[in-house]
Amino acid sequence: NFYIFKSLVFQGVYSLIDHTVANMLIQLSKATLFQRRTVRELLWGYTDPMLKSTLGVFYPYNNTFDGPYSVFTGKDDITKVAYIDNWRGYPMQRSRGKILIYEDLKGITVYRYTLPDSTFASPTINPHNKCYCTNYEATKNCTMAGVLDIKTCTGSPVFISLPHFLHGSPDLLEVVDGLRPDDVEHKTFLDVEPTTGFTLRFAKRLQINMGYGPSKEIKILNQIKHNTLLPILWLNEVSITKYLCCSV
Known part of the structure; x- marks a missing residue:
């Protein structure tokens, strides 16, 4: 299967390289705004015609060390055991999430842990997200x-x-066709049996986006009028326990 997507390079050069230089590189390499690649190439790498190097959403993170983690041992506070304090010096955002008690899995009562509304809230609502806002435009x-x-x-x-900018501002949905956010299909949750602590079902979903906008120097972007966040892909990792009872 092939996937037509906006070039990762264009979104990189737009934010990281002087636009006059970027336009020269684009013209010399005859690069295009959209490329046709397989899903495997998009995820694990392909040779970009402009940079002549390998690019990919997960390249080169397969079997690689991603930096030191600082983790609480629980020596001074047992309630913090195994909590990640920081990664590569960056503090981690911790939240207990929201818990909803309900009976769903063949009559078994489970605790459902979900992401709180504040996780992706704007810094005006959740000041803790201020450090995740560096692109003001x-x-x-x-x-x-x-x-x-x-x-x-x-x-x-x-x-x-x-995924699909679920719970996002309306502006995010107006600039990209085909987005249909659905709370059932696109939310992240964890269903835990409270007595044993066994996870019976979970869904981890996340969307990766990159930004670009208008540019007078990059000719291929001359007609772009507004700054846009364009989805690249979204991940859907789901698991459900097949057998909810056992025989002896």
Whole structure:
């Protein structure tokens, strides 16, 4: 299967390289705004015609060390055991989430842990998200909800969100066709049996987006009028326990 997507390079050069230089590189390499690649190439790498190097959403993170983690041992506070304090010096955002008790899995009562509304809230609502807002144009002066700018962590103009910009500002949905956010299909949750602590079902969903906007120097972007966050892909990792009872 082939996937037509906006070039990762264009979104990188737009934010990281002088636009006059970027336009020269684009013209010399005859690069195009959109490319036709397989899903495997998009995820694990392909040779870009402009940079002549390998690019991919997960390249080169397969079997690689991603930096030191600082983790609480529980020596001074047992309630913090195994909590990640920081990664590569960056503090981690911790939240207990929301818990909803209900009976769903064949009559078994489970605790459902979900992401709190504040996770992707704008910094005007959740001040803790201020550090995830570095692009004031793309986020409308940090008033946009639904996305987190993780450029300080990755070094690339990457924004994360829930799939289809679920719970995001209406502006995010207006600039991209085909988005249909659905709370059932696109939310992240964890269902835990409270007595044993066994996870019976979970869904981890996340969308990766990159930003671009108007440019007078980059000719291929001359007709772009507004700063835009364009979805690259979204991940859907789901598991459900097949057998909810056992025989002896």
